Amino acid sequence: MAAVDDAVALISAASLVGIDEVYGNNLPKEAMDSLDKTVVLVTDVANAPSGFGNNDFWRLNQEVEVQIWYSQDFDNDPETLEVKLMKLFVHSDWQVATVRQRTLDPDTQQLMNTFYFSREKNI
Numbered sequence: 001m002a003a004v005d006d007a008v009a010l011i012s013a014a015s016l017v018g019i020d021e022v023y024g025n026n027l028p029k030e031a032m033d034s035l036d037k038t039v040v041l042v043t044d045v046a047n048a049p050s051g052f053g054n055n056d057f058w059r060l061n062q063e064v065e066v067q068i069w070y071s072q073d074f075d076n077d078p079e080t081l082e083v084k085l086m087k088l089f090v091h092s093d094w095q096v097a098t099v100r101q102r103t104l105d106p107d108t109q110q111l112m113n114t115f116y117f118s119r120e121k122n123i
Contacts, residue, residue: 003062007042007089007117011066014088018074018081035108038071045116063097063118070111078102078111085115094119 001009008024020037031039043065051059066085070078086096097116104111 002044003047003064003119003121004042004044007064007066007094010088010092011040011042011085014084016081016084016088018070018076019068020071035072035110038074039069041067041069043067046118050120051122058123060121060123061118062121063116066115066117068113068115072109074111078113082113082115089117 004024008022011019011022018038019040021031021034022040022042023031024042025044027039027041031037045063045065046061047063048061049057049059050061051057068082068085082099086099090096094117097118099116100114102111102113
């Protein structure tokens with residue numbers, strides 16, 4: 001399975017409190033316009049071959065970007081959700097590559113954050 005598909009399945013199966021919808025690769029129009037749901041988008045960042053030998057490779061270095069747009073009505077602590085998300089990935093053999101700062105969209109007043117998770121996948 002592709003890294004995006006694996007990450008979407010991981011987040012969806014965890015049913016983290018506060019996340020309403022999880023999408024891979026792109027957001028449908030209705031999700032882009034939604035201010036009353038906390039939406040997660042997972043996209044590919046890297047999928048590079050590694051583990052070379054005998055004129056072949058046997059591993060992929062994969063990285064995904066996970067963006068969270070919080071509902072305007074989000075009434076939980078964002079840090080609590082974000083720590084649970086990071087632990088979910090770490091406990092599933094991913095590494096936390098980078099975490100950005102939370103920002104506030106000046107137009108929609110939605111809080112958002114971006115995470116990068118990486119893994120080595122033997123193929």
